Amino acid sequence: MNNGFSYSEKSELSTVAFELLTFIQNFMDDYFHDEYEVIQFNINFLESNGFAYQTKVDYMKLNRFIATAYSTIEFNDGKIIDELLSKFYKDIIFLNHFYKNFLEKTKDIHSVFKHLFLKSVEGSLGLYMRLSEKVEKISDDELKAFEEYVKEEFHNEFRKEFETYQEQLCKIINTKTYYFDKLLWNEARKSSAIQEFFKKSKRTENELNDELSTKIFIQQYLQTIDMSHTKNVNWHHYLQNILTIMD
Amino acid sequence: MVIKNTHYTRHEIERILEAGSATKLSISQEKLLEISDKIYLFDGIKKEDIIRMTKHVKFKRYAKGDIIMNVGDQTQEVYFILYGTAVVVVEGKKIVATIESPHMFGEMAFLTKKQRNATILAYKEGTTIISFEINDDKCNEIFSYPFALLYKNIALDLTRKIETTNKKPS
Numbered sequence: 001m002n003n004g005f006s007y008s009e010k011s012e013l014s015t016v017a018f019e020l021l022t023f024i025q026n027f028m029d030d031y032f033h034d035e036y037e038v039i040q041f042n043i044n045f046l047e048s049n050g051f052a053y054q055t056k057v058d059y060m061k062l063n064r065f066i067a068t069a070y071s072t073i074e075f076n077d078g079k080i081i082d083e084l085l086s087k088f089y090k091d092i093i094f095l096n097h098f099y100k101n102f103l104e105k106t107k108d109i110h111s112v113f114k115h116l117f118l119k120s121v122e123g124s125l126g127l128y129m130r131l132s133e134k135v136e137k138i139s140d141d142e143l144k145a146f147e148e149y150v151k152e153e154f155h156n157e158f159r160k161e162f163e164t165y166q167e168q169l170c171k172i173i174n175t176k177t178y179y180f181d182k183l184l185w186n187e188a189r190k191s192s193a194i195q196e197f198f199k200k201s202k203r204t205e206n207e208l209n210d211e212l213s214t215k216i217f218i219q220q221y222l223q224t225i226d227m228s229h230t231k232n233v234n235w236h237h238y239l240q241n242i243l244t245i246m247d
Numbered sequence: 248m249v250i251k252n253t254h255y256t257r258h259e260i261e262r263i264l265e266a267g268s269a270t271k272l273s274i275s276q277e278k279l280l281e282i283s284d285k286i287y288l289f290d291g292i293k294k295e296d297i298i299r300m301t302k303h304v305k306f307k308r309y310a311k312g313d314i315i316m317n318v319g320d321q322t323q324e325v326y327f328i329l330y331g332t333a334v335v336v337v338e339g340k341k342i343v344a345t346i347e348s349p350h351m352f353g354e355m356a357f358l359t360k361k362q363r364n365a366t367i368l369a370y371k372e373g374t375t376i377i378s379f380e381i382n383d384d385k386c387n388e389i390f391s392y393p394f395a396l397l398y399k400n401i402a403l404d405l406t407r408k409i410e411t412t413n414k415k416p417s
Contacts, residue, residue: 041252049260051267056389084259091253183266241387245299 019131020150024157027117035102035165038095042172051175057246059177060170061238063096065217066181072217073184077193085187088180095173102169106162113154124150185213215246275304278329278377285349286327288381290400296393300386304379309369315376316353316367323357324378326367331374336366345370357381358401 029036046053059066070089074081081089105112121127124147128138138146188194189212198212218239225236255263276298283289289297303324309315315326315333326333328348335344335352343365346352352367357380369376386394 038252045255050264084255084262087253087255087259088263094251094253179263179267183263186266238389241389244385244387245390 017153020127020153021157023121023127023130024117024154027120028157028161031105031112031116032161032165034098035169038098039165039168039172042095042176043168046172046175051179053171054175054178055171057174057178057242059174059181060096060099062214062218062242063177065214065221066092066177066184068217069181069214070184072197073188073191073194076197077188077191080187080191080194082187085180085184088176088183092173092177092180095169095176099169099173102165106158109155109158110151112158113151117154118147181214188212213246215243218243218246273304275306275377276301278306279304279379282327282329282349282377286351287404288325288351288354288397288400291396292393296390299390300382300393300397301379302382304377306377307375309374309376311369311372311374313369313374314366315369315374316363316365318363318366320363322363323360324380325351325354325357326376326378327351329375329377331369331371331376333367333374333376334370336368337364348375353378354401357383 045051070081118124118127121130124143125138127150128143128146194212198216222236222239222243227233227236230236279301280294280297283292283294283297292300309331316322316324318337328346328350330348332348333346333352334342335346337343346367353363356363381397383394
């Protein structure tokens, strides 16, 4: 990598690059400490208890329908929402908030680099002094080039970390939401009040007794959409496809 | 940020897992999954996908001479003989082929959507057949891979049939 900043000796460059990566990695470990903890806890929970990861349906996109299902069921027969369902729902809400925070804290890499990473190493000059064994004066141009080099390395590492954490968080949230959805409807089907509510509401023409699931709310939403005038064609098309593969 | 890791008891975990796998299959669907490795159409396709891509799975025993499928029918069922023998009849009573267990027939109808061109009768008492339809309405950009495998399996079977025909002395 050469941004105008170069070391005369190759071996010196690789040592500096390695040490720089260590600095960056230590920063990342601190910055993503919470994500690491949450992921480790949940992966351990899912894998050690025999859960199967769910990836077919992106439940994170269906949150609003799951929330509607939960509140409708709770409203019609509050007894269904027992301690487990209530706890499980809070767990999913927490994970979704956590994921939103994760997206928020990772959306401006440059700001993280400038205001957090560089600050933590006392600026680019401080970092240069830590990495360079020779205490030499560095010109402004050299320092600028050095900062560009560090920035590029930082961005690369940050993106890699982001992708890894994002993939794992999505997998965890999708899997937990899938099981939550199943548990919610499994309990709701046993309730005569819920059965009655959906029969009376005649929300869809499907055989409701056999089809009680979150799909009802997606179908209901889609029925209100005029596909020839909607601006969200892709989203609505996606929902129609989802209906065909949701259990 | 306070990390809130939710803990579940063993009993709660069991309830969640049970609900997650509670999609109840009919007896016919269970039977179909049991024999799916014998059905070339499903080579490489996961069992959960087989359930999603099939519909109207039926499991039926026939008496000798019962009609399984009639010439001119507009049905698109695929048949798999679990036990017994069926015969292919054309022009009224002319038997042109026999199909033994464990073989299938009728699988091209869902592709061509054409009328059946032969009648098939049960030849042995108690001939047992499992039939199903391929639910190609479900084939979309999200759920397309199992269908790609299905079409590949059909293409491979057609290739094998053409090769066999070509090898026969004229």
